[in-house]
Amino acid sequence: MVDTLINSLTKAGMRLTSTRVAICNYLAGSQDHPTAAQIYAALKPDYPSLSLATVYNTLDVLVNAGAVNVLGQIGDGNVHFDPDTHPHINLACLKCHEIVDFTSQHTVEMEEIIRKESGYQIVGSRMVHYGICPACQESQNSEPTA
Amino acid sequence: MVDTLINSLTKAGMRLTSTRVAICNYLAGSQDHPTAAQIYAALKPDYPSLSLATVYNTLDVLVNAGAVNVLGQIGDGNVHFDPDTHPHINLACLKCHEIVDFTSQHTVEMEEIIRKESGYQIVGSRMVHYGICPACQESQNSEPTA
DNA sequence: TTATTTATTTATAATCATTATATATTTAGA
């Protein structure tokens, strides 16, 4: 939802500049787990004046507002973000660096329990299981044992 | 369990040198979520020749073996590790950078489901909820609104 | 509208955790 993201910027007292809105639109439109550099590269053609700093700054605000989750690195040297804050597990492949969502009712219930019982003021979450995806397991087997 | 950690090194075909064992002992003894720098600082007095590179290298092996989990950063610029690989949620405070464990039966069941149904060859996990801990919420309230 | 202030963006430089490399050291085995 773009609305949620844009709302977060407004609530944080920030102006809705075109680049900030563009970043929100990109995040809302993506079913992906992009890095700052990916967002920058995707928007640069349409917003030639965009700087990487603005991407980082905007992401920072969204993360602190809990509108976007930070998943962290997954073997590549880049922090991945998740615009989908619904409780779910992210399966990350250490080889091809793909991330796919894995939903389970457990996650939803656990989220509730944590927010109720932990005493923490929860901002966001980072639910990642990392390993080797089915496709990369295949290529592992077919490749020579070097 | 030191045994598990040391076993991982052996299985990876590594010799059990004193520094490697020391790192394993430190990890096994800690109920904490240390960074590479913290491990280095803790062991340096007893192992004056220890280098940070060895800490990073050993951690890398342990992580790839699934004997230690990488939680990632929590507001400070340092990657935190978790020697406790039992399924649990890590509650991280973005202010004081403390991490506490939060256990729930949901986590255990979910772990099983993921390993069974995802098709991924799971190496490790990173189950973090980040926010503000109770103590830091207090100090927030008592401090002037700047 | 025009001037004035404030917020934002950009471009650039600085930071610093992590990784890579080359040399020194240790270990295992003959």
Added chain:
DNA sequence: TCTAAATATATAATGATTATAAATAAATAA
């Protein structure tokens, strides 16, 4: 002991992120 392989160290290189200062854009007032 001697030799070769593995390991550790010290150091340098990398590169994502952060900080800074100048430029631009937006809001407000006159």
